[in-house]
Amino acid sequence: xxxxxLMAHGSGGKLSHELITQCFASKLDNQWLxxxxxxxxxxxxxxxxxxxxxxxxxxPLFFPGGDIGKLAVCGTVxxxxxxxxxxxxxxxxxxxxxxxxxxxxxxxxxxxxxxAAEANVAIVTGDTKVVPHGKADGIFINTSGIGRVLPDIxxxxxxxxxxxxxxxxxxxxxxxxxxxxxxxxLRFDGDLASDCAPLNALIADMLDVCPQMHCMRDPxxxxxxxxxxxxxxxxxxxxxxxDDTIPVRPSVRALCDMLGLDPLYVANEGKLLAFxxxxxxxxxxxVMHASKYGRDAAVIGTVTADxxxxxxxxxxxxxxxxxxxxxxxxxxxxx
Amino acid sequence: xxxxxLMAHGSGGKLSHELITQCFASKLDNQWLxxxxxxxxxxxxxxxxxxxxxxxxxxPLFFPGGDIGKLAVCGTVxxxxxxxxxxxxxxxxxxxxxxxxxxxxxxxxxxxxxxAAEANVAIVTGDTKVVPHGKADGIFINTSGIGRVLPDIxxxxxxxxxxxxxxxxxxxxxxxxxxxxxxxxLRFDGDLASDCAPLNALIADMLDVCPQMHCMRDPxxxxxxxxxxxxxxxxxxxxxxxDDTIPVRPSVRALCDMLGLDPLYVANEGKLLAFxxxxxxxxxxxVMHASKYGRDAAVIGTVTADxxxxxxxxxxxxxxxxxxxxxxxxxxxxx
Numbered sequence: 001x002x003x004x005x006l007m008a009h010g011s012g013g014k015l016s017h018e019l020i021t022q023c024f025a026s027k028l029d030n031q032w033l034x035x036x037x038x039x040x041x042x043x044x045x046x047x048x049x050x051x052x053x054x055x056x057x058x059x060p061l062f063f064p065g066g067d068i069g070k071l072a073v074c075g076t077v078x079x080x081x082x083x084x085x086x087x088x089x090x091x092x093x094x095x096x097x098x099x100x101x102x103x104x105x106x107x108x109x110x111x112x113x114x115x116a117a118e119a120n121v122a123i124v125t126g127d128t129k130v131v132p133h134g135k136a137d138g139i140f141i142n143t144s145g146i147g148r149v150l151p152d153i154x155x156x157x158x159x160x161x162x163x164x165x166x167x168x169x170x171x172x173x174x175x176x177x178x179x180x181x182x183x184x185x186l187r188f189d190g191d192l193a194s195d196c197a198p199l200n201a202l203i204a205d206m207l208d209v210c211p212q213m214h215c216m217r218d219p220x221x222x223x224x225x226x227x228x229x230x231x232x233x234x235x236x237x238x239x240x241x242x243d244d245t246i247p248v249r250p251s252v253r254a255l256c257d258m259l260g261l262d263p264l265y266v267a268n269e270g271k272l273l274a275f276x277x278x279x280x281x282x283x284x285x286x287v288m289h290a291s292k293y294g295r296d297a298a299v300i301g302t303v304t305a306d307x308x309x310x311x312x313x314x315x316x317x318x319x320x321x322x323x324x325x326x327x328x329x330x331x332x333x334x335x
Numbered sequence: 336x337x338x339x340x341l342m343a344h345g346s347g348g349k350l351s352h353e354l355i356t357q358c359f360a361s362k363l364d365n366q367w368l369x370x371x372x373x374x375x376x377x378x379x380x381x382x383x384x385x386x387x388x389x390x391x392x393x394x395p396l397f398f399p400g401g402d403i404g405k406l407a408v409c410g411t412v413x414x415x416x417x418x419x420x421x422x423x424x425x426x427x428x429x430x431x432x433x434x435x436x437x438x439x440x441x442x443x444x445x446x447x448x449x450x451a452a453e454a455n456v457a458i459v460t461g462d463t464k465v466v467p468h469g470k471a472d473g474i475f476i477n478t479s480g481i482g483r484v485l486p487d488i489x490x491x492x493x494x495x496x497x498x499x500x501x502x503x504x505x506x507x508x509x510x511x512x513x514x515x516x517x518x519x520x521l522r523f524d525g526d527l528a529s530d531c532a533p534l535n536a537l538i539a540d541m542l543d544v545c546p547q548m549h550c551m552r553d554p555x556x557x558x559x560x561x562x563x564x565x566x567x568x569x570x571x572x573x574x575x576x577x578d579d580t581i582p583v584r585p586s587v588r589a590l591c592d593m594l595g596l597d598p599l600y601v602a603n604e605g606k607l608l609a610f611x612x613x614x615x616x617x618x619x620x621x622v623m624h625a626s627k628y629g630r631d632a633a634v635i636g637t638v639t640a641d642x643x644x645x646x647x648x649x650x651x652x653x654x655x656x657x658x659x660x661x662x663x664x665x666x667x668x669x670x
Contacts, residue, residue: 130345
């Protein structure tokens with residue numbers, strides 16, 4: 001292990017996993033953390049709850065399609081929803097840098113309010129800390145969230161089975177490439193905007209038609225490729241992905257080509273991967289295409305008993321290659 | 336209101352309250368936030384839960400009596416316990432600065448593990464973000480917490496009644512003055528150490544002998560004076576405090592005198608203020624004195640119907656003065 005924290009320890013990829021395994025899990029391990037799911041399912045007050053937390057350090061604070069406040073609500077709402085829970089209550093904690101324009105803070109709070117209203121969650125408790133100029137970067141936000149676990153829904157990264165269809169809810173890479181374009185001052189005439197969105201209504205529709213869903217996860221840091229690898233490892237299965245089945249917006253494809261990036265490693269903030277019995281795929285796509293956040297949903301592959309722990313990408317030319325977990329950090333601070 | 340965020344917006348005092356009222360409450364207000372208690376009590380899964388959040392930005396990361404990890408567990412455990420809940424589950428989210436020594440992170444995690452074990456809470460979910468060198472300051476931690484609300488316990492900042500005894504659980508100002516001494520490089524031969532401690536076991540004992548408790552709160556940022564003012568305003572009552580009844584460690588008194596500070600405005604991280612019917616005070620002091628975190632507990636005053644919203648301090652000489660809420664920020668980043 002490294003001696004010091006590197007940017008890649010926050011990438012969501014290989015070094016993040018090393019840090020979690022060797023540093024956190026070894027000291028704090030328990031039945032909840034060891035599941036490595038997006039939210040913990042806990043017994044509380046006579047029922048089952050999902051509980052999750054995320055800190056947000058995105059830069060810039062405002063970008064096409066969203067801002068750090070919208071991101072902070074959506075990220076936590078989505079972590080609860082993909083865990084098979086109905087998101088209900090959020091906490092909201094700010095670390096503010098001295099000198100921040102209060103008008104910027106107010107803009108972020110307005111966005112939080114709007115997004116929480118859309119996602120039908122209440123912000124019930126909060127905290128604010130201030131650190132001197134130069135000891136933070138504008139606004140950092142933590143949101144933690146609680147949701148009611150839906151009875152009879154059993155979704156987990158370890159529940160995926162050979163034969164499952166792998167579905168993505170829409171175009172890949174929008175959020176990460178939007179942030180990168182903003183940061184590098186690249187201008188596009190086109191439609192490049194973050195996909196940042198609360199997915200709980202879409203997920204509720206999906207679970208209605210497919211209560212036997214095996215797993216859902218939002219492919220944020222590390223992108224689709226990293227999330228697929230995580231789940232392949234957790235469930236001890238292989239995955240076969242069709243390169244030409246993955247929906248990518250032309251502007252994202254162009255920018256990725258220009259910068260030598262693979263959209264499968266670029267972060268999304270309003271997308272989910274679903275793993276469901278193959279015979280449920282058609283009805284799932286039906287409800288997804290009818291939702292504003294699932295219009296471009298597509299089956300991108302299938303789960304295999306072969307190659308456990310590995311994700312194989314099949315190209316249009318019929319060749320295959322292994323799609324590994326993100327190794328370095330192509331794009332820090334995208335969430 | 337100011338145009339930019341000042342350090343005093345994070346002080347817990349007057350500007351913090353202004354920011355919360357004018358900026359957060361006006362946009363996000365709901366039945367939970369408007370109570371302004373340390374934790375929200377929410378209906379969930381058929382029962383009642385307390386839910387709270389805090390971010391920790393203390394500097395230095397390690398200090399006599401504790402470190403940022405111990406602080407992050409104790410602060411959230413205490414916010415749940417003073418809300419009349421049994422702390423059960425914590426989330427743990429890190430914002431790490433690139434270049435941080437992993438050995439320092441491990442030391443913090445060890446401390447989190449030990450403190451969580453003492454407080455009998457489980458850390459069930461987590462997150463890690465990394466920001467570039469110079470965009471944070473070592474380690475920032477957010478802990479959010481969930482606890483089971485004890486039936487028949489009704490404690491709130493708005494429940495305090497005229498005639499209530501005001502009890503402090505021990506010496507005032509230890510945490511803040513320890514941090515200040517560390518930061519300024521002041522050395523003492525004496526016993527100066529942070530009081531940082533989980534108070535849930537002490538509080539359970541107190542509620543056993545006094546289930547009719549009206550209010551408990553931990554006087555952290557802004558100190559005892561600010562917390563008393565908050566509660567006086569919430570409950571619409573006055574308070575009369577005896578200057579010579581407030582326990583202060585001699586080393587803290589000496590350092591405060593030297594620096595021109597009033598220990599009543601200095602932060603505590605292992606103390607609580609309790610407001611209980613006067614006839615329960617003696618039995619409360621009995622169980623408190625028997626606990627390792629309540630050995631120096633004392634009645635420091637009484638709640639009055641006169642002077643609603645005001646805290647009056649009576650000196651040894653028989654003179655009185657109004658003890659206002661903290662105005663500026665005497666000591667930033669103490670938690």
